[in-house]
Amino acid sequence: MKLNLNIQPLSTWLNTGKEPLVIAGPCSAETEDQLVATAHLLAKTGKVSALRAGIWKPRTRPGEFEGIGSIGLEWLKRAKEETGLPTAIEVATGKHVEEALKSGVDILWVGARSTVNPFTVQEIADALQGVDVPVMVKNPVNPDLSLWIGALERINRAGITKLAAIHRGFSSFGNTTFRNEPMWDLAISLKTHAPELPIINDPSHITGNRDLIGYVAQKAFDLDMQGVMIESHIDPAVAWTDAKQQVTPAALADIIDNITLRKPDVKSAEVSDKLAELRAKIDKIDDLVIQKVAERMNIAEQIGQYKKDNDITILQVNRWEEILQKRIPYANALKLSAEFTEKLLELVHAESIRRQAEILNAGQEQPAEKLSHV
Known part of the structure; x- marks a missing residue:
């Protein structure tokens, strides 16, 4: 806005x-x-x-x-x-x-x-x-x-x-x-x-x-x-x-x-074309990232339904620790910082928990709340 x-x-x-x-x-x-x-x-x-x-x-x-x-x-x-x-x-x-x-x-x-x-x-x-x-x-x-x-x-x-x-x-x-x-x-x-x-x-x-x-x-x-x-x-x-x-x-x-001042606008047609090419690649990757996150959420909802059918709690602390232990070293190898990776995983995991909570509590009126990294 x-x-x-x-x-x-x-x-x-x-x-x-x-x-x-x-x-x-x-x-x-x-x-x-x-x-x-x-x-x-x-x-x-x-x-x-x-x-x-x-x-x-x-x-x-x-x-x-x-x-x-x-x-x-x-x-x-x-x-x-x-x-x-x-x-x-x-x-x-x-x-x-x-x-x-x-x-x-x-x-x-x-x-x-x-x-x-x-x-x-x-x-x-x-x-x-x-x-x-x-x-x-x-x-x-x-x-x-x-x-x-x-x-x-x-x-x-x-x-x-x-x-x-x-x-x-x-x-x-x-x-x-x-x-x-x-x-x-x-x-x-x-x-x-x-x-x-x-x-x-x-x-x-x-x-x-x-x-x-x-x-x-x-x-x-x-x-x-x-x-x-x-x-x-x-x-x-x-x-x-x-x-x-x-x-x-x-x-x-x-x-x-010692300050280097850089220009916010692009005047060279060659530079502009190169930026457009690289940004097009980013757009394609962003689309894939969103697609994969959506696929992950669909699986999380299936897990939520399974937990509901078998009376299993939403939060599995050991599972969250396992995710961090596996993904952060992998991300580091790909030159992604641990801080960024953990924040990204927290957001994805929190959304998964929210969706599972909706499934387990379907039909019940729930207060609005924010889920932290669980």
């Missing part, structure tokens, strides 16, 4: 002539000297489109540094005057919006902790009524596409047409490579719902590790995202917040220099 968003192209409100689009600056504005000096170094690289800085910082636990506050807006104004860089900050309340606009901030963004709360988003949207300012909306902390879309819609309905999304990854339980799992499929799904919506990637918050920023940024551009927001500090080692994910302006320039 396509979203009905009334938005302007990114080039109409952040057209700096620089490619790729880079929004950069310190996680937190700490002191006036720190912010202004960082801004000058970023501007000197010639690669930064806008200067970002955290003025109000919503922290996970009380007692942590929660931003310098309104005084930082004056520092940001000075940095803008001296470098010519447009400025961008996060706002979390209606009052933040009012103060930011009064101080001449060029771009606002709604943070992940705010996006997760429709009441907060609506308060921000109400404060934006009648204002012509670019607004970017980060994905919510948890992987909920509807919340992300809802926040974008609320801001858009307030009359904001200079709108973009920021993909900063999602919280997940346990230790992983990333601070926030990218879950690229959710960002892709958002793009499918709103093809005209610009999406900016935030590799700093996804990785939590400066060494991985270039890798994630490259993947974001490969997925046709329109830009990146990267945290940069004049001396990351002494940063007051998120030191591990910030880079120096010089390191930022190196990251951008």
Whole structure:
């Protein structure tokens, strides 16, 4: 389902002539000297489109540094005057919006902790009524596409047409490579719902590790995202917040220099014909995959009928373990990852269980439910 968003192209409100689009600056504005000096170094690289800085910082636990506050807006104004860089900050309340606009901030963004709360988003949207300012909306902390879309819609309905999304990854339980799992499929799904919506990637918050920023940024551009927001500090080692994910302006320039930009459209007839040929092959294979899955489901229904006739339970845990033990090594040999294979098998197996449950409980009214990997 396509979203009905009334938005302007990114080039109409952040057209700096620089490619790729880079929004950069310190996680937190700490002191006036720190912010202004960082801004000058970023501007000197010639690669930064806008200067970002955290003025109000919503922290996970009380007692942590929660931003310098309104005084930082004056520092940001000075940095803008001296470098010519447009400025961008996060706002979390209606009052933040009012103060930011009064101080001449060029771009606002709604943070992940705010996006997760429709009441907060609506308060921000109400404060934006009648204002012509670019607004970017980060994905919510948890992987909920509807919340992300809802926040974008609320801001858009307030009359904001200079709108973009920021993909900063999602919280997940346990230790992983990333601070926030990218879950690229959710960002892709958002793009499918709103093809005209610009999406900016935030590799700093996804990785939590400066060494991985270039890798994630490259993947974001490969997925046709329109830009990146990267945290940069004049001396990351002494940063007051998120030191591990910030880079120096010089390191930022190196990251951008090593980005390969690829075109989303195909202009060469020869390349277009080759892609069409390969996609035709994929279409044929997809048809076969669907056909084979349908055949498998027919057999699963026969098994369901047999279980019903012989009073056998639907779930056979040993059988599920047997499937995984046999199929994952086979898939690995065919260069398919274990994670992908297990997810695919879970989907197929869950559908088999659902169909068998319908057969065993035919004639009985059943509540709607989702079956997990059984």
